[in-house]
Amino acid sequence: MPRIGVFVCHCGTNIAGTIDVAKVAEMAAAEQGVVFSKDYQYMCSQTGQTLIIDAIKEYKLTGIVVCSCSPRMHETTFRNAAQRAGLNPYMVEIANIREQCSWIHKDREEATEKAVILMRAAVAKVCLNTPLTAGESGVTKRALVIGGGIAGIQTALDISAAGFKVDIVEKTPSIGGRMSQLDKTFPTLDCSACILTPKMVEAASDENITLYTYSEVEKVSGFVGNFKVDIRKKARSVRADKCTGCGVCQEKCPSKKAPSEFNRGLNNRSAIYTPFAQAIPNVPVIDRENCIKFQTGKCGVCSKVCQANAIDYEQEDEMITVEYGAIVVATGFDVINLDKYDEYAYSKSKDVITSLELERIMNAAGPTGGHLERLSDGKAPKEIVFIQCVGSRCADERGKSYCSKICCMYTAKQAMLIRDKYPDTNVTVFYIDIRTPGKNFDEFYRRAVEDYNVHYIKGQVGKVLPESSGKLIVVGSDIIDARHVIIPADMVVLAAAIEPNKDARKIATMLTASIDNNNFLTEAHAKLRPVESPTAGIFLSGVCQGPRDIPETVAMAGSAAAKVIGLLSKDRLKSNPCTAHSDELMCNGCSTCEKVCPYGAISYETKIVNDHGVKKERRVAVVNAALCQGCGACTVACPSGAMDLSGFSNRQIIAEVDAVCR
Amino acid sequence: MSSNIETINIIKEISGVNPLRCMKCGKCTASCMAYDEMDIKPHQFVSYIERGDLESLMLSESLYKCLGCFACVERCPRNVQPGKLIDAVRQTVIRQRGAEGMTTEEIRQLITQEVPQQLLVSAFRRNRR
Ligand SMILES: Cc1cc2nc3c(=O)[nH]c(=O)nc-3n(C[C@H](O)[C@H](O)[C@H](O)COP(=O)(O)OP(=O)(O)OC[C@H]3O[C@@H](n4cnc5c(N)ncnc54)[C@H](O)[C@@H]3O)c2cc1C
Ligand code: SF4
Numbered sequence: 170m171p172r173i174g175v176f177v178c179h180c181g182t183n184i185a186g187t188i189d190v191a192k193v194a195e196m197a198a199a200e201q202g203v204v205f206s207k208d209y210q211y212m213c214s215q216t217g218q219t220l221i222i223d224a225i226k227e228y229k230l231t232g233i234v235v236c237s238c239s240p241r242m243h244e245t246t247f248r249n250a251a252q253r254a255g256l257n258p259y260m261v262e263i264a265n266i267r268e269q270c271s272w273i274h275k276d277r278e279e280a281t282e283k284a285v286i287l288m289r290a291a292v293a294k295v296c297l298n299t300p301l302t303a304g305e306s307g308v309t310k311r312a313l314v315i316g317g318g319i320a321g322i323q324t325a326l327d328i329s330a331a332g333f334k335v336d337i338v339e340k341t342p343s344i345g346g347r348m349s350q351l352d353k354t355f356p357t358l359d360c361s362a363c364i365l366t367p368k369m370v371e372a373a374s375d376e377n378i379t380l381y382t383y384s385e386v387e388k389v390s391g392f393v394g395n396f397k398v399d400i401r402k403k404a405r406s407v408r409a410d411k412c413t414g415c416g417v418c419q420e421k422c423p424s425k426k427a428p429s430e431f432n433r434g435l436n437n438r439s440a441i442y443t444p445f446a447q448a449i450p451n452v453p454v455i456d457r458e459n460c461i462k463f464q465t466g467k468c469g470v471c472s473k474v475c476q477a478n479a480i481d482y483e484q485e486d487e488m489i490t491v492e493y494g495a496i497v498v499a500t501g502f503d504v505i506n507l508d509k510y511d512e513y514a515y516s517k518s519k520d521v522i523t524s525l526e527l528e529r530i531m532n533a534a535g536p537t538g539g540h541l542e543r544l545s546d547g548k549a550p551k552e553i554v555f556i557q558c559v560g561s562r563c564a565d566e567r568g569k570s571y572c573s574k575i576c577c578m579y580t581a582k583q584a585m586l587i588r589d590k591y592p593d594t595n596v597t598v599f600y601i602d603i604r605t606p607g608k609n610f611d612e613f614y615r616r617a618v619e620d621y622n623v624h625y626i627k628g629q630v631g632k633v634l635p636e637s638s639g640k641l642i643v644v645g646s647d648i649i650d651a652r653h654v655i656i657p658a659d660m661v662v663l664a665a666a667i668e669p670n671k672d673a674r675k676i677a678t679m680l681t682a683s684i685d686n687n688n689f690l691t692e693a694h695a696k697l698r699p700v701e702s703p704t705a706g707i708f709l710s711g712v713c714q715g716p717r718d719i720p721e722t723v724a725m726a727g728s729a730a731a732k733v734i735g736l737l738s739k740d741r742l743k744s745n746p747c748t749a750h751s752d753e754l755m756c757n758g759c760s761t762c763e764k765v766c767p768y769g770a771i772s773y774e775t776k777i778v779n780d781h782g783v784k785k786e787r788r789v790a791v792v793n794a795a796l797c798q799g800c801g802a803c804t805v806a807c808p809s810g811a812m813d814l815s816g817f818s819n820r821q822i823i824a825e826v827d828a829v830c831r
Numbered sequence: 832m833s834s835n836i837e838t839i840n841i842i843k844e845i846s847g848v849n850p851l852r853c854m855k856c857g858k859c860t861a862s863c864m865a866y867d868e869m870d871i872k873p874h875q876f877v878s879y880i881e882r883g884d885l886e887s888l889m890l891s892e893s894l895y896k897c898l899g900c901f902a903c904v905e906r907c908p909r910n911v912q913p914g915k916l917i918d919a920v921r922q923t924v925i926r927q928r929g930a931e932g933m934t935t936e937e938i939r940q941l942i943t944q945e946v947p948q949q950l951l952v953s954a955f956r957r958n959r960r
């Protein structure tokens with residue numbers, strides 16, 4: 170006979186404010202199998218846990234139900250408490266009477282009734298629980314970082330500092346990410362390259378770090394501690410072991426019409442190229458679409474001029490498979506496409522640019538050599554208008570619902586830098602709200618206003634009208650002074666919203682990591698586990714998880730690294746014992762379950778099965794417990810009822826349903 | 832005042848505008864063709880309704896300056912649709928004026944090939960039913 174204990178938590182007033190907890194405990198006492206029940210203010214506290222432990226010992230409980238918050242919050246807490254009392258941790262069930270009851274109901278009587286029902290279902294289930302023992306698996310002591318921006322670089326450096334091997338897979342020909350495109354950085358205005366390039370060099374020369382640039386992750390299998398990853402190293406058409414990085418090929422290449430990705434298409438690059446002078450590795454790639462040799466068979470100039478004999482037109486993509494214990498996603502972001510914002514004339518005028526384009530124009534290595542000039546006629550702009558929140562904070566389908574977070578600060582930065590270098594240029598900023606929380610951030614913005622005389626106007630721009638004279642007529646509203654503002658500008662800068670890199674969803678799917686409606690990777694807990702994905706062994710770093718600036722990205726990178734180090738320093742991991750298994754006598758080998766398993770955990774074996782004394786050869790499903798995540802897809806799909814899940818057996822679930830319907 | 836609140840609720844309902852969605856960016860006003868002639872600007876219509884100051888809106892010149900072009904409706908990043916609010920307030924003024932309006936019969940007589948659509952629309956705005 171089961172001897173069940175039921176513990177009802179008040180969670181302060183979170184639960185007790187809406188649910189009559191004493192009544193739930195009282196009703197529990199009347200349930201079949203229940204020999205002890207009690208309510209208490211905070212079950213998760215030291216005192217609460219002691220209460221549970223003492224009761225298990227004193228009443229010789231064989232199973233317990235805790236009516237409390239979501240199992241995602243405290244299931245582990247209570248399982249550990251049970252274990253300390255000598256009870257198998259899988260003899261614990263949680264009835265979620267907070268998130269699924271008290272928080273969503275107002276009526277005390279109804280909420281109490283529902284809590285009682287949830288408690289009953291959990292009691293019915295725990296009566297059928299069986300003790301389970303977690304298996305163990307090893308840990309591959311190597312980490313993978315996907316994305317080589319500042320987030321990925323810093324994460325890799327920090328993991329390496331603890332002595333672990335780490336690989337960075339970067340899609341483009343160089344590491345560096347967006348930060349390499351920036352000119353100066355708020356809030357201290359140091360030059361981006363000066364603080365980034367040393368880190369890039371450090372990563373490249375670190376003996377624990379391997380860089381796979383111009384490479385992409387193609388397939389991921391396995392599970393925490395034991396991932397297996399296929400990486401495609403795209404053909405550079407240049408042999409990295411021979412190239413000296415002299416740059417002659419780029420100079421001599423006759424095909425110079427491909428838009429430079431690094432300069433946001435503001436100028437062109439050669440077909441054989443490194444994205445920027447400080448690229449790491451300093452080994453060019455041939456963009457085959459734009460290469461005359463690849464397109465027509467003629468040319469071959471680069472091969473002729475290369476002293477090192479490094480050009481290799483025959484090179485092919487190379488596939489490698491590497492094993493990892495942990496994976497960090499650091500795929501970063503892009504700015505949104507502005508095609509839908511024709512009121513700002515972005516596609517009509519060369520002098521309406523995005524803030525990221527302005528970074529390139531302001532940069533000494535950029536398309537204008539660092540001179541602030543109009544791209545249409547090369548003239549120096551005397552009147553510049555910045556428009557913030559272009560596509561951020563939108564409720565319509567044109568933009569993004571969120572605040573991009575970095576634009577207020579970089580707009581202040583750019584406005585200030587322009588006023589500093591070109592004091593005769595007038596700068597106006599249209600804003601909705603100025604958001605500058607951060608150390609020395611508001612002071613920074615105030616400096617733009619007070620010391621650099623940047624005109625901030627609370628309001629928005631309705632339209633930008635390019636005139637044949639070259640002027641851009643900016644029509645806006647100043648809503649504080651209820652004034653119509655019309656500015657004949659020479660240049661308009663749009664602070665376009667940022668969005669996750671286009672690859673985010675593909676990567677998340679490969680990793681079975683969750684992702685939100687905006688394509689930002691989702692953290693395991695918004696407050697308490699911000700750098701972990703809900704999928705074990707997958708961690709998040711940088712803007713792929715949400716908008717943030719460089720200081721916050723670097724802090725997050727360190728924190729993701731700490732989590733990875735914690736994982737890699739373990740020799741063995743406990744696995745989840747709630748896995749699927751099939752009943753050989755019932756399985757008819759139909760292959761349905763294999764098709765639905767998202768983890769590839771199911772295979773088939775031909776076995777001699779003893780069917781009521783008759784030995785038969787049969788094809789039956791076999792579950793690899795190490796791969797199975799216990800999602801239950803197979804148990805639902807199995808037409809013969811042969812598949813079942815430990816800890817969530819069909820019998821247990823039916824018992825719960827029966828209890829609810831009682 | 833209580834009838835005022837009722838009228839405001841009706842205005843919100845027929846316009847479909849929820850003033851609480853407004854983030855006070857002023858883009859509607861910046862997009863407005865009739866800006867210079869408006870005593871109360873499109874974005875202010877939203878906050879006046881939010882504050883419950885219907886009297887000022889009903890006396891506002893803007894009701895008759897608005898072109899009904901819906902540029903503000905199109906451009907508002909929060910889907911507030913202030914132009915519909917202006918329409919609804921104007922409708923309310925016209926309804927309260929009552930007797931000045933045209934009857935459906937009178938409007939029907941206006942319908943000929945030559946009459947521009949715009950005129951019919953404004954005739955319906957003045958409809959007394
Ligand atoms: C105009 C502008 C100005 C800014 N100014 C400042 C400033 O002054 N100060 C400041 O603190 N912040 C500033 N920022 C913010 C700063 O750029 C970001 O905080 C920072 O770059 C985030 O780094 P990240 O590594 O997360 O992302 P990213 O820099 O985007 O790096 C991501 C990397 O992952 C790679 N990648 C993507 N997908 C894949 C894939 N599938 N496989 C492999 N690799 C992949 C990308 O190629 C890229 O190299 C500015 C941003 C903008 C837009
Ligand atoms: S555009 Fe929309 S959100 Fe902005 S002030 Fe006007 S009504 Fe409000």
Ligand code: SF4
Pocket residue numbers: 859862863864865866873896897898899900901902903904913914917
């Ligand atoms: S609908 Fe009226 S308020 Fe809105 S933009 Fe047009 S004229 Fe202005």
